[in-house]
Amino acid sequence: MHLSTASRAVRGSAIRDLLSLTSRSEVISLAGGLPAADLLPRERIAAAAAAALTDPAAVQYGETAGLPSLRAVLTAHETALCGRPVTDVVVTSGSQQGLDLVARALLDPGDPVVVEEPAYVGALQVFQAAGAAMHPVPLDADGLQVDVLERRLRDGLRPRLVHTVPTFHNPRGVTLSAQRRVRLAALAERFGFLVVEDDPYGLLAFDGVPPVPVAAHSDRVVRLGSASKVLAPALRVGWLSGPPELLAAVERLKQCTDLCTSSLTQTITADLLGDPAWFDAHLRRVRDATAARAAAFTAAVAGHLPGASCSVPAGGMFCWLELPGVDTTALLPRALGHGVGFVPGSAFAVDTQQPHSLRCCVVSHPEPVVTEAVRRLARAAT
Amino acid sequence: MHLSTASRAVRGSAIRDLLSLTSRSEVISLAGGLPAADLLPRERIAAAAAAALTDPAAVQYGETAGLPSLRAVLTAHETALCGRPVTDVVVTSGSQQGLDLVARALLDPGDPVVVEEPAYVGALQVFQAAGAAMHPVPLDADGLQVDVLERRLRDGLRPRLVHTVPTFHNPRGVTLSAQRRVRLAALAERFGFLVVEDDPYGLLAFDGVPPVPVAAHSDRVVRLGSASKVLAPALRVGWLSGPPELLAAVERLKQCTDLCTSSLTQTITADLLGDPAWFDAHLRRVRDATAARAAAFTAAVAGHLPGASCSVPAGGMFCWLELPGVDTTALLPRALGHGVGFVPGSAFAVDTQQPHSLRCCVVSHPEPVVTEAVRRLARAAT
Numbered sequence: 001m002h003l004s005t006a007s008r009a010v011r012g013s014a015i016r017d018l019l020s021l022t023s024r025s026e027v028i029s030l031a032g033g034l035p036a037a038d039l040l041p042r043e044r045i046a047a048a049a050a051a052a053l054t055d056p057a058a059v060q061y062g063e064t065a066g067l068p069s070l071r072a073v074l075t076a077h078e079t080a081l082c083g084r085p086v087t088d089v090v091v092t093s094g095s096q097q098g099l100d101l102v103a104r105a106l107l108d109p110g111d112p113v114v115v116e117e118p119a120y121v122g123a124l125q126v127f128q129a130a131g132a133a134m135h136p137v138p139l140d141a142d143g144l145q146v147d148v149l150e151r152r153l154r155d156g157l158r159p160r161l162v163h164t165v166p167t168f169h170n171p172r173g174v175t176l177s178a179q180r181r182v183r184l185a186a187l188a189e190r191f192g193f194l195v196v197e198d199d200p201y202g203l204l205a206f207d208g209v210p211p212v213p214v215a216a217h218s219d220r221v222v223r224l225g226s227a228s229k230v231l232a233p234a235l236r237v238g239w240l241s242g243p244p245e246l247l248a249a250v251e252r253l254k255q256c257t258d259l260c261t262s263s264l265t266q267t268i269t270a271d272l273l274g275d276p277a278w279f280d281a282h283l284r285r286v287r288d289a290t291a292a293r294a295a296a297f298t299a300a301v302a303g304h305l306p307g308a309s310c311s312v313p314a315g316g317m318f319c320w321l322e323l324p325g326v327d328t329t330a331l332l333p334r335a336l337g338h339g340v341g342f343v344p345g346s347a348f349a350v351d352t353q354q355p356h357s358l359r360c361c362v363v364s365h366p367e368p369v370v371t372e373a374v375r376r377l378a379r380a381a382t
Numbered sequence: 383m384h385l386s387t388a389s390r391a392v393r394g395s396a397i398r399d400l401l402s403l404t405s406r407s408e409v410i411s412l413a414g415g416l417p418a419a420d421l422l423p424r425e426r427i428a429a430a431a432a433a434a435l436t437d438p439a440a441v442q443y444g445e446t447a448g449l450p451s452l453r454a455v456l457t458a459h460e461t462a463l464c465g466r467p468v469t470d471v472v473v474t475s476g477s478q479q480g481l482d483l484v485a486r487a488l489l490d491p492g493d494p495v496v497v498e499e500p501a502y503v504g505a506l507q508v509f510q511a512a513g514a515a516m517h518p519v520p521l522d523a524d525g526l527q528v529d530v531l532e533r534r535l536r537d538g539l540r541p542r543l544v545h546t547v548p549t550f551h552n553p554r555g556v557t558l559s560a561q562r563r564v565r566l567a568a569l570a571e572r573f574g575f576l577v578v579e580d581d582p583y584g585l586l587a588f589d590g591v592p593p594v595p596v597a598a599h600s601d602r603v604v605r606l607g608s609a610s611k612v613l614a615p616a617l618r619v620g621w622l623s624g625p626p627e628l629l630a631a632v633e634r635l636k637q638c639t640d641l642c643t644s645s646l647t648q649t650i651t652a653d654l655l656g657d658p659a660w661f662d663a664h665l666r667r668v669r670d671a672t673a674a675r676a677a678a679f680t681a682a683v684a685g686h687l688p689g690a691s692c693s694v695p696a697g698g699m700f701c702w703l704e705l706p707g708v709d710t711t712a713l714l715p716r717a718l719g720h721g722v723g724f725v726p727g728s729a730f731a732v733d734t735q736q737p738h739s740l741r742c743c744v745v746s747h748p749e750p751v752v753t754e755a756v757r758r759l760a761r762a763a764t
Contacts, residue, residue, distance in 0.1 A: 001628060002542070003487055003488065003628075004486060004487060004488055004489050004490050005490050006486055006487075006490075007486065007487045007488075007634070007635060010634050010635060010637075010638055011634075013637050032443070034443060037438040038438075040438060040441045040442070042435055042438060042440075043435075045441060045646075046431070046432060046435040049428070049431045049432070049435065050428060050431070050432065053424055053425075053427060053428040053431065056419040056420075056422060056424060058424075058616060059422045059427060059614035059615070059616045059617075060416060060417075060419060060422070060614070060615055060616060061414070061416060061610075061615040062616070093475055093618075096638070096640050097639060097640045100638055100639050100640070104386060104388055105385055105386060106385065106386055106389075107386050108386050108387050108388075122637070122638060122641070125637060125638035126638045128638075129486070129635065129638050232441035232442070233441070233442055233443040233645075234443070234644045234645040235441075235644065235646070236475075236640065236642075236643070236644045243383060245383045245385075246383060246385075249385050249389045252389070252392050252393075252394050253389060253392060253511065255392075255394065255507060256392060256478070256482055256504060256507035256508045256510075257478070257479060258475045258476050258478050258479045258618065258640075259476055259478045261618070262618045262644060262647055264647065265644055
């Protein structure tokens with residue numbers, strides 16, 4: 001069968017392929033980026049679903065741009081976060097769809113884009129499908145190396161967009177410093193690109209204070225938000241704010257992509273996000289539990305993997321481990337044999353292989369299980 | 383802002399733009415293709431949602447290809463319908479997403495595709511976004527004119543795919559004859575194209591007997607199914623069966639498009655479709671009500687619009703009216719002034735304008751309202 005160029009360009013996600021291996025009951029999986037099942041607000045969602053389903057509108061088609069009530073909650077939320085008026089959003093079927101629609105709206109095959117190295121796998125897939133020319137810029141402990149980006153721009157690189165997960169990076173666990181955020185926004189204005197600020201984790205700051213978004217500093221920023229990590233993935237609700245002309249193009253493309261996001265899950269999301277007393281208490285509970293699990297992970301690494309270096313997260317879901325001298329791709333089958341799963345760094349590589357690195361999602365299990373997972377990993381690695 | 387070629391190629395749907403005009407309370411809208419609110423099984427969905435939400439899996443991410451339990455129900459359903467084993471499906475976020483993913487998997491810019499004239503607007507948008515070269519083939523009372531298609535093929539046309547809504551066509555209301563289905567399948571085999579059999583309405587046959595699918599006659603057919611018209615649009619659940627290589631490509635592209643369809647709405651759908659006693663009774667109720675509304679519409683047209691010709695539907699949601707000598711695009715604002723909305727035929731045109739035609743969705747309102755709508759239309763047209 002003759003498949004399209006786009007279809008042949010997209011590599012399957014190694015992580016999604018891993019999910020079946022790591023879902024065996026004897027394996028403690030630190031592989032998938034799954035919110036902790038015990039922290040998902042199932043009962044509150046059930047109450048919201050029951051309330052929503054008293055209204056016929058909740059089972060009907062809705063506007064492509066999203067339910068007006070949800071958009072009102074989201075624009076207020078983004079306005080507060082960015083410290084300047086955000087007048088509109090488009091609701092998307094998860095922030096992954098937001099990213100895909102932005103790429104479809106902006107990119108022709110061959111167009112240059114800047115991605116992070118290592119990168120969120122779902123972003124690499126989107127840019128592969130778009131046929132974009134990817135230019136990776138490395139990360140360090142303060143996030144994207146904006147000085148390296150600036151040098152490339154001065155040398156003539158003219159990307160259409162720069163994709164970044166600035167806060168609690170997937171997979172690296174790091175956060176873009178405040179100074180670099182200001183500088184990145186200034187570069188966007190000066191060199192005429194858009195920053196795609198992919199921010200599903202910002203509200204999961206362990207100290208309860210999300211970093212100031214890049215979008216606070218420039219209107220050349222597309223912000224992607226998501227209910228998946230703060231409420232539940234199965235809502236499939238994300239949102240996108242940015243230049244009005246881009247939002248209009250995204251809305252038109254969303255018509256042909258899926259007509260609209262579910263009115264039912266949008267109504268549920270509007271209910272939960274529009275109930276600040278409940279939502280704040282819920283977020284606090286999730287943050288506290290997540291912080292405890294992340295602390296258990298880093299403590300166990302210090303105790304059982306003395307040669308390793310480990311990112312110390314300030315929020316989000318991921319730790320990035322470096323095991324000097326260990327080939328983490330070869331380690332994976334041994335680790336599964338010892339009953340623990342992770343994602344090798346190579347899954348996130350653009351140009352630079354990450355042979356000694358691995359990503360662990362540290363939030364999916366209670367502390368004793370997290371600690372046991374690290375013990376198993378240490379046994380497999382030695 | 384520089385937008386992509388794809389983004390500039392997609393025209394907004396005139397129908398979606400009309401929805402805001404026709405949603406005014408004094409207007410009886412026959413414009414949108416909306417299932418009747420009073421026939422949506424809201425209470426059964428609420429019960430299924432409550433049951434689903436006792437399980438943490440219902441709020442978590444799921445496999446990209448879809449929930450195994452739902453896929454099992456759907457393969458059984460498709461196997462029964464096609465009269466031959468359908469071994470796998472990919473669940474999509476509505477059948478609109480299925481169509482978009484098929485186009486992305488198969489088409490490079492410039493690739494030829496055959497579309498119907500007039501056509502489903504969402505298909506035209508998908509092929510515009512893909513940059514495909516559209517070759518329209520007209521419809522008559524027996525659906526797609528397969529003899530016209532055959533002539534074009536003999537003359538050298540080599541489409542990658544032929545898109546058709548063979549059953550209870552949107553917007554034309556007609557159904558592809560059994561003989562033409564066999565012939566279309568044979569042409570697919572002979573000339574090496576795929577038929578995309580877009581079938582959201584088949585189960586809404588007024589006599590309870592859906593026509594035998596084109597896919598019964600060849601494995602060069604991609605079938606698109608949807609829960610939107612038989613259960614509820616807000617589930618955003620569709621499905622796609624076809625050649626395994628295509629399903630694999632679609633699954634890979636779906637990873638980067640939205641990761642997965644909602645586990646919650648998939649669980650609800652599996653519950654409802656997997657309960658044949660309830661589902662059969664529900665379908666019967668929807669079919670009977672729909673048939674009564676369609677009959678009220680055609681009777682009112684005969685009574686109040688004597689010069690008009692009107693398709694007589696055997697199922698589905700739409701009637702196609704021809705008003706000789708009337709410019710239906712110019713008629714629309716007058717009709718809205720008289721309190722009735724419809725979609726002018728021009729919205730569905732590919733190459734051939736449809737100046738005297740219009741589409742009415744005849745299922746959204748009870749019979750007296752349908753009759754009153756036609757009365758208003760007649761007043762506006764004279």
